[in-house]
Amino acid sequence: MLRDHELPDDEARDLALTSAVRLLTESPTSHRSRSNSRRELSAVALESLRTELQPLQVSQQVRIDYLLDAKSVSTVDRRAAGTAGRFVTQAVYLLCTQPRVKRFHITWYVGTTQLIVTVRDDGPGELDEHWLRNEIDLGGVPRPDRTDVRCTPRWGTEIVMTHIIGQQTLSRAHLPREHPLAVLNDRECDVLNIVARGERNRSIAEKLGISENTVRFHVANILKKLNVTSRQEAAAKLIDVR
DSSP states (O other): OOOOTTSOHHHHHHHHHHHHHHHHHHOTTOTTTTOOOSEEEHHHHHHHHHHHHHHHHHHHTOEEEEEEOTTOOSEEEHHHHHHHHHHHHHHHHHHTTSTTOOEEEEEEEEOSSEEEEEEEEOSOOOSOHHHHHHHTTOTTOOOOSEEEEEEETTTEEEEEEEEESSOOOOOGGGSOTTSTTTTSOHHHHHHHHHHTTTOOHHHHHHHHTOOHHHHHHHHHHHHHHHTOSSHHHHHHHHHHTO
16 A cells, blocks of 8 residues: 555655554554453553554664653553553654654653653754644544653653543532541632642642642641641542542
8 A cells, every 4th residue: 555656665654654653552452442450550551552662663773661660559540551552652653753763761650640651762852842742642642631841952852741540620519518528628629639630839820820829828728637748648538539
């Protein structure tokens, strides 16, 4: 199909690679979909990604190193892992369009509330960050909850993708009076919802249209009311009741 006499070799190769990547990322017969289990081992999910990227690694002649963060929990939501895997595949493909890219580092951190994947290359670091952030979710792949891109000339490009696991919005209006989180007011519930996603005060302030000092005030009240000492413990309280 691709060996049209009017199609240059480079274009034919790019077209074949693009088609293969989309088949890999969108195939409904993926081994992940054949299991009814909602969770899988974090190490197995990362190994599945390694298998999916093997054709791309061979065709582009690049080295890809994989690391599972030692602080990760042992299992991960299967759907979240699938979404992250598809996203990483397209990210690597886009970064391979640069000249002189020879190596990638892919790191997974699997937490109880979020999956964070970091993709870093050794390329020229001259891509447009805004373009890359918007281009990376083409082909029907859903955008993660947060995508951070940093391109540094002569150093490379780093993409950090955060996917919220089991995200659910806490609403005080639907809590019974005896509920453990019923002690929080509406604004504190709003803040806790975002804290549970691993976001910091500045990001929370921007999302809610309040100052960072006000965010700190709300976080302090949340910790006091829930009788916990850290943001992580407060987020765990939210997870426990979902």
